[in-house]
Amino acid sequence: MLQDYLLEEKLPLFWCAGCGNGIVLHAILRNIDKRHWTRENTVIATGIGCWGKADDYVKTNSFHGTHGRALAFSTGIKLANPELNVFTLMGDGDGITIGGNHLIHAARRNVDVTAIMVNNLNYGMTGGQYSGTTPKHAITKTSPYGHVENAFDVCGVVKAAGAGFVARGTVYDVVQLDKLIDQAISHKGFSFVEVISPCPTHFGRSNKLGDAPAMMKWIKERTVPAAKAASMSEEDLRGMFVTGVLADRELEDYSTAYQRVIDSLKGAED
DSSP states (O other), X not given: OGGGGBOGGGOSOSSOTTOSHHHHHXXXXXXXXXXXXXXXXXXXXXXXXXXXXXXXXXXXXXXXXXXXXHHHHHHHHHHHOTTSEEEEEEEHIIIIISSHHHHHHHHHHTOSOEEEEEEOSSBTTTTSBOOTTOOTTOXXXXXXXXXXXXXXXXXXXHHHTTOSEEEEEESSOXXXXXXXXXXXXXXXXXXXXXXEOOOIIIIIHHTTOOSHHHHHHHHHHTEEEHHHHTTSOHHHHTTOEEEEEEEEOOOOOHHHHHHHHHHHHHHHHO
């Protein structure tokens, strides 16, 4: 049962009304329950930020690290014990803005962890400052007259860094999100899922997007399936979120490659 992995005594959730973090956490726990993993062989590593509070609500092993370093800790955990099922939960500030260097190297090394980055388009916990994924022209606490920087295409960065599995979903389409997380977990090697979940408290209010239901409509109107996006122009895709599986390649994961080296050395000694 899903409740086997959820610390119900910690409810209600810390997150603001209308936040999508609970939707994403539920999708992850459903996939863990589906596989009947034990709490002992499952690890959830987090960093700092709103999404970093997710480990407060799980009964699995958890590791709460410093800002931008969740992937560094989780890859270390996986390499120390390859039998563990390791998740890394990051926000856009934690994952690509402060932790961007760890993200590209985790993708390059192809350590077998599942990274779920909730992109709320700003620094939600610290007051709504812009992050590396804040859209150009958006209003934030640190760009009150409109953001002048271009946002990262996070999935594009991770794909270019060599990740085998890359996908993007949203908190609007929960059915698709469940499937993407399922595929990411099943992939052998580094897998990355970005989840679009705009912050209703800061980003939504600053940009006059309305209440939580209105923001869900905003997400829906800006979502394009990957198959359709392939035939659209760059101009037509500006400001849109391309969802679905964006990369799915079978690559040798780090632990397997490292073990092969160890075995070859043992053979040489014999």
